[in-house]
Every structure is written in C-alpha cells, then in structure tokens.
Amino acid sequence: MSRLPAWLRVAAAMFAVGWGANQFAAMLLVYRAEDGFSTEAVTALFGAYALGLIPALLIVGPVSDRIGRRAVMRPVLVLSVIATLVLVLAQGSLVLLLIGRLLAGVASGAAFAPGTAWVKEMSVGASGTGARRATLALSAGFGSGPLVAGVVAQWLPAPTVLPYVPHLALMMVVAAIAWGAPEPPTVAGRRTSRRSVEVWQALRSRPFVLGVALTAPWVFGAASTSFATLPTFVQIDVAPIAVTGSLAGLTLWTGVAIQPLGRRLGNPRVIVTAGLAASAVGLLVGVALARTGAAWLLVPTAVLLGIGYGLVLVGGLTTVERLAHPDDLGTLNAIFYSLTYLGFAAPLLSTLTLKALSPTELMLVGVGVIAVTVPGVLVSGRVRGR
16 A cells, blocks of 8 residues: 555545545435435435534644644544444434434545645645645545445435445545555644734635635535536436436536646636636526426536536635645635535525525526626735745
8 A cells, every 4th residue: 555655545535535425415316215305304414414514624624734634534534434334324314314414524524624735745746736636536536426326226225225335345445545644744833823823814815715715615506506406407207316326426527527627727716717607607507407397408517517616626725725834734725625515505595595486596696696706706816825
C-alpha cells in the first residue's frame, strides 16, 4: 500500500465515505414501495444527513488543523461502516433510518474537510491541484454509491439490505489502503488569536462572501434536484429504482468529468459562473420536462445540473485554497462544505413548496435566484494564492 501516492490513499478514503453518504439516494423509491413511507418522509431522511454533517464539519475541521488529519480520519472510516450497518438493520424503522443517516452525515462531515486539506497538503502541482483531486474523489464516491445501490435494489432480492453490502466490502479494502497514510508536514503553530483573525479576514473577504458563500448551496442543491426532485415530475415505468440511481450516478459523474474543464478555465469566478449558468439551463430543461412529461428529458437535466455541481464545487474549493493560510485550510474547507450541504435541503423544500407552486413555477424560481447571484460572483474580486 505504501507504493501508492499519499494523496491517492487519502482520496480513496474520501471516495468510500462519499459512496456511503449518497448510496441512500437510490433508496428513496425503495422505502416508499417496501415500507409505505410518504414522499415527505423519505426526502426528510435524505436531507437529515446534513443535520449530522454540518456540526461535524465545523467541529472536526478545525480540530484536524491542530491534532493532525490522520487522527480524525481513522475513526471516520469506522463510523462510516457503523452508519451503513444501522441502515441494514433498520428494516422499515424510521427511527433507525434517521439514526443511520445522521451517523453517515457525521462521518462525512468529519472526513471531507480534513480529507480535502490532507489531499491538498500531499499534492504537488499548480494551484488548485489538491482541490481538484479532492473533488474528483468526493464526486466519484457520491456518484458510484447510488448507481450501484440502485442496480442491486432493482434486480436482486432483499432491496433494503443488499444495496448496502457493496459499501461494506469497499470500506474493508479502503481502510487497509488509507489507515497508514502519512501525516502531512506540520506548519509552525501560530497563536490562537492570530489564527482567529486570519480566518475571520478570509471569511469576510469579498471573494468568500460573494464568490463562495452565496453560491456554495448550489453545489448539492443542483445535484439533489436532479435525482431527488425532477424524477417526481414524470412517470418512470421501466426499472424506476435503477433509473433513479443511474440519474444520481450520471449527475455526479458528469460533475467528475467536467472538472478538467474547470482546470483550464483557471479563474474561480469564471468556473463558478459557468457552473451557475449550466444549472440555470438545467432548470429550464426541467420546465420542459414538467410541461411535457417526457421522461427522456431527465438525461439532459442530469447532465446540465451535474456540470453545475462539478464546476461550482471545484471553483469554490479553489477559492478557499487560495484564501486560506496552510494551517487554517481544514477550518475554511469545513465552512465551505457546510455551506454546500445546505443544498441537501432542496428536495424537502421542493416537496413542500410544490404544495403551493407548480413544478414549472418552482424551476423558474430557481432560475431567478441564480440570475440575481451571478452578478455578485462577477464582482467578487480576484484571489491570489498564498
């Protein structure tokens, strides 16, 4: 295992935790069909993940800046396995499903900010290399989990149990790869007061407020809308569980594929603006989907919203990497990811909003929000790497 690049061993851990976090996306229809849960209940379970994730991000990210990345990542690998085991044992219990989702959120929050910082610290290359590697690992895990779970749930028996088995097997392999990954070189410590001042300066800077904070919720807002909200606009007659999982995989793997383009664009403002534009077009195609009921339109919407997801994510992480002092990177990554995961509330908010608005009106509201956000990104200012 030691022959693998250090950053790749950490990226493998992020991939596996991301798989476990998002495999549930393919199970929404399963729990509705097998256990009779309402649409509101399953979308609430899907979004409950963020309730565990955001506090873990905000607590563990700064802690990893002080005690080291490996010290927090090892327990995370164990917790990700426990979360999946709880989902396996839930057997139709809303309480256990909620606990499993919350634990998956805690594991993700404790992994993604330290993991992103760790990958960056072990990467050699141009500015943004570490951010792109981390987003590739994270997006690949998010996309693979629901894709595999959807196929297993659709065509194999025990659809509330077997879809989780691939993640358990994956974690055994990844734990062996990542457990002994080398700790990154430490940066000479600064006084806590000085660190707090520098973090606060980064957070209140124009590039962060306008270029990151306003746009970060669109990362998972766009992605989750693609595979959790838009499929409810049409009737899927053939293999609906597999189709839902495949839409999640297509959305998130498109986010992986588009990230080399983000590298060529270079400027984070341009990257984020392009991602928001793709998301807006995806929502407009969603209007056509809602009006016509043509299920094939789910494919272009997934691709467009996946492009939006991938570009806004890599643009935001690149900005954070350039703003952060090296030993504050875990803290700022934690804050950025916390903002992105607010987007996981989009499916539940959409479900509730659809009681008052039509699907067309809902999509147009989303386009309007993007339209008023883009000017802020364009004037957010240039960020030079430290």
